[in-house]
Amino acid sequence: MSHRPPVLQTAGLCKTFRDFWRRPRVEAVKDLNLEIHPGEVFGLLGPNGSGKTTTIKMLLGLLYPTRGRISIFGKPPTDVSVKSRIGFLPEESYLYRYLVGSETLDYFGRLFRLPARVRRERTERLLDMVGLRHEAKRPVGEYSKGMARRIGLAQALINDPELLILDEPTSGLDPIGAHQIKEVIRELGRKGKTILLSSHILADVEDVCGRVTILYGGQERETGDIDSLLREESLTQITAPPLSPATLDQVRALIRRLEAKEVVDVTHPRIRLEEFFLRIVREAQDANLHTHGARSGGDIPEFLSKATETSEGGVVEELVTAGRRAEPVAFKPEPIVAKDPSRNVIDDLLGRPAPAGDEATKTKRAAPARAAEPARTAPHADRGIIDDLLKGSPSGSGKGSSSERDATRETTP
Amino acid sequence: MSNVWTVARQMIAEGIRMKVALVFLLLIGAVVLGLPFSIEGDHSVSGAVQSFMSYAFTATAVLLGMLAIFLARSLSDELVHRQIFFVMTKPVARWQYILGKWLGIALLNTAFLAGAGLAVYGMVQYIRYTRTYIDPKYDEGKLTKEILVARHAIRIKLPDFTREADAEFERNMEAGVYEDNIKNNPRFKLAEEKQRLAKKREAMWRVVGPNAVRVFEFEHLLVRRGKGSFIQFRYKTDVANPPSDEVLRARFVFGNTFKGTPEFEVPVRHFIGRYQTMALPASCVAKDQTLTVRFYNTNPYPGEPKHPAVMQFLAANEVEVLFVVGTFGGNLLRLLALMQCKLMFLAAVGVLMTTWLSFPVAALASFTIYVLAGTRGFITDALDLNLGDSAGMFTSVKDFLLQTFALVYNGVLMVIPDFSRFDAVESFVNGRNVPLVWVLQAVTELAGMKTAIALGVAMLLFHRRELAEVSL
Numbered sequence: 108m109s110h111r112p113p114v115l116q117t118a119g120l121c122k123t124f125r126d127f128w129r130r131p132r133v134e135a136v137k138d139l140n141l142e143i144h145p146g147e148v149f150g151l152l153g154p155n156g157s158g159k160t161t162t163i164k165m166l167l168g169l170l171y172p173t174r175g176r177i178s179i180f181g182k183p184p185t186d187v188s189v190k191s192r193i194g195f196l197p198e199e200s201y202l203y204r205y206l207v208g209s210e211t212l213d214y215f216g217r218l219f220r221l222p223a224r225v226r227r228e229r230t231e232r233l234l235d236m237v238g239l240r241h242e243a244k245r246p247v248g249e250y251s252k253g254m255a256r257r258i259g260l261a262q263a264l265i266n267d268p269e270l271l272i273l274d275e276p277t278s279g280l281d282p283i284g285a286h287q288i289k290e291v292i293r294e295l296g297r298k299g300k301t302i303l304l305s306s307h308i309l310a311d312v313e314d315v316c317g318r319v320t321i322l323y324g325g326q327e328r329e330t331g332d333i334d335s336l337l338r339e340e341s342l343t344q345i346t347a348p349p350l351s352p353a354t355l356d357q358v359r360a361l362i363r364r365l366e367a368k369e370v371v372d373v374t375h376p377r378i379r380l381e382e383f384f385l386r387i388v389r390e391a392q393d394a395n396l397h398t399h400g401a402r403s404g405g406d407i408p409e410f411l412s413k414a415t416e417t418s419e420g421g422v423v424e425e426l427v428t429a430g431r432r433a434e435p436v437a438f439k440p441e442p443i444v445a446k447d448p449s450r451n452v453i454d455d456l457l458g459r460p461a462p463a464g465d466e467a468t469k470t471k472r473a474a475p476a477r478a479a480e481p482a483r484t485a486p487h488a489d490r491g492i493i494d495d496l497l498k499g500s501p502s503g504s505g506k507g508s509s510s511e512r513d514a515t516r517e518t519t520p
Numbered sequence: 521m522s523n524v525w526t527v528a529r530q531m532i533a534e535g536i537r538m539k540v541a542l543v544f545l546l547l548i549g550a551v552v553l554g555l556p557f558s559i560e561g562d563h564s565v566s567g568a569v570q571s572f573m574s575y576a577f578t579a580t581a582v583l584l585g586m587l588a589i590f591l592a593r594s595l596s597d598e599l600v601h602r603q604i605f606f607v608m609t610k611p612v613a614r615w616q617y618i619l620g621k622w623l624g625i626a627l628l629n630t631a632f633l634a635g636a637g638l639a640v641y642g643m644v645q646y647i648r649y650t651r652t653y654i655d656p657k658y659d660e661g662k663l664t665k666e667i668l669v670a671r672h673a674i675r676i677k678l679p680d681f682t683r684e685a686d687a688e689f690e691r692n693m694e695a696g697v698y699e700d701n702i703k704n705n706p707r708f709k710l711a712e713e714k715q716r717l718a719k720k721r722e723a724m725w726r727v728v729g730p731n732a733v734r735v736f737e738f739e740h741l742l743v744r745r746g747k748g749s750f751i752q753f754r755y756k757t758d759v760a761n762p763p764s765d766e767v768l769r770a771r772f773v774f775g776n777t778f779k780g781t782p783e784f785e786v787p788v789r790h791f792i793g794r795y796q797t798m799a800l801p802a803s804c805v806a807k808d809q810t811l812t813v814r815f816y817n818t819n820p821y822p823g824e825p826k827h828p829a830v831m832q833f834l835a836a837n838e839v840e841v842l843f844v845v846g847t848f849g850g851n852l853l854r855l856l857a858l859m860q861c862k863l864m865f866l867a868a869v870g871v872l873m874t875t876w877l878s879f880p881v882a883a884l885a886s887f888t889i890y891v892l893a894g895t896r897g898f899i900t901d902a903l904d905l906n907l908g909d910s911a912g913m914f915t916s917v918k919d920f921l922l923q924t925f926a927l928v929y930n931g932v933l934m935v936i937p938d939f940s941r942f943d944a945v946e947s948f949v950n951g952r953n954v955p956l957v958w959v960l961q962a963v964t965e966l967a968g969m970k971t972a973i974a975l976g977v978a979m980l981l982f983h984r985r986e987l988a989e990v991s992l
Contacts, residue, residue: 214526
């Protein structure tokens, strides 16, 4: 754990909603204790009505706690100075319908007292990032829900926040938008930003968060490292290139002989529908097919990662830089086990000696990287293989895909 | 303060783009730009100008007052549609948000009011130069010397009647006139009797019998002297026993040779009961800035019927001297400043109400205050609430309720201003100067104190309010 103080901390946080006569009606949050450290991507999980949004509203000073204490950057959430370090995306994008996209970002930039030049640059870059540059002069009231979410995300980043609070960030977005937002979250996490993500879409949280708290009925049910929470210790998963039935039989026999256990399941892994969908859309975009909707976003703007041109001056800049330097606290990135493409799975399984220095291959359980290094290699490797398979090109193409295809991945499911 | 300005700019953009303000602007435009083509007045050009200005400014004041309240809907809308979640999670203090909203509304109103003022000014010139004068000498003179100017009015200096009243009181006391009242009437008060006697003396002084003379003195006439300088004498007489032709025949003498001024004798012959204005050379005003006017209740027209009429100059404003102190344009600016002060207060009331009430209720509450401020004097007179002598022990339940109501009402009046005190449209339309002191009072009381109170309460309520409040 880091010795640096937590970015966000709650102690015994409670919220009771009352009726007109001040009688307590709903206890939305009960005795919640959270601690989020610099550089952490933290998930707040729970079904509808579990108190996620209420918690976030209290963290932002939009609701006042009935009991308990909140500290953000060591100050109460009602402190105005704290808000200049926070970016917030609410569960729905409640924007000014009569402002166009660029004016919306400019307005929120003004509220952060950003100079005109900085506002202009950031507005352009963020519109690029969320794929709305071509719709920048269209009133937000005419945007689709997904487009409004995108502009909502852009406004949350206009101040290059140290703490980003995202409430259901992917709700209302198409898979491309959801994927992009997750990419942005991963990237920001890599840059050292602290992110609090609230969602009931479990896949989103699993994809980007390092640590989660699960709420139910306003109470904390479980908190912990997402890998340790999800790791199934009773099974071992081996991922390999396509194997012939004969090889599989040998593998089964070997396991039976060495471990005296039967292989539970042998099947071809599937890519996720999200990845497949994204590939199809990417191909359409490459073919320049016309659309009135949002387009794929651009890269993360430099200002979100580079310590330049923040108008707030030295203190904020220093804080931002400090945040960027911060090591992830709860989840130190663990290296993906890089396998020597020349070795095959049988060699590994039979324990044949590896080339000198390849200690990593001896690791039986290499957890996928999370949090500050969330851009996991594994999904890319999978995608490369599937891409090649779908193209019907057994030999594959490109250096990356061949090496990935040959790689052997051992994971604990 | 930059955040206040940012929120204000946003408010202005919203007002314009959401078309609420444009609807009001169109209505004002229709009144100001349309009226000159249809208004008749008394069929004179000066009458048309007066009627136009009166209608135009009254309509503008009402519409902009409503707009100030309607624009405050923005705050309520942001709470309902939750844009406030975006704004208040930025480094904006709640007081800055409230102040910004109010400033935006006030600026929008200022722009519209300035536009309306400019349009009225332009349309007055349009009427003036495009309409045909039926009696050019009189009508054009009236327009330029009595309407499109800023004139200051001085009323007669009343003699001190207290000494005479006191003497009469002493005589009555010695004669035992009050003995019965003192013994039997607990409400009888000697001080009030003295006041009554003084008022009786004044009433007698205001009556001028047949062939009698009354001398009126005016002070503080800071008139410009020079070639062509003039003053105006305005009066109205009532007659206790009017002649059959209802025509007043009398004469005035202006000036005082003892004070070194020339004297001007002016015979008058006109219908009784109407205001008359006559222009006089400014030289009849003495160097000590006083004017002496003698009224002779004698018929100066030989051969015309002589009726022994008893003339009365009843009201305080029935005899006055006017002189030009400013221009029409300057007067217009002061009038607009007064109107703007009211709008600033109304904007603050609108913002205050929307910080804790949903819009329809907030609008209703704001309009109630608007109406109450406009008719305060009337309502107070109608209710005739007076804590007076009965403060202390309550004599009955009805008395208790009345006293309680009076207490609450008086408390409310401390916060709600009296708009009629700052209503200068009538003065302006009659070419009267809108005094700078009114403007200063309005700025201090309306735009300053009362607006600050309303905004302060709004900030307090908004600060304490949960912006993501859930209604159960």
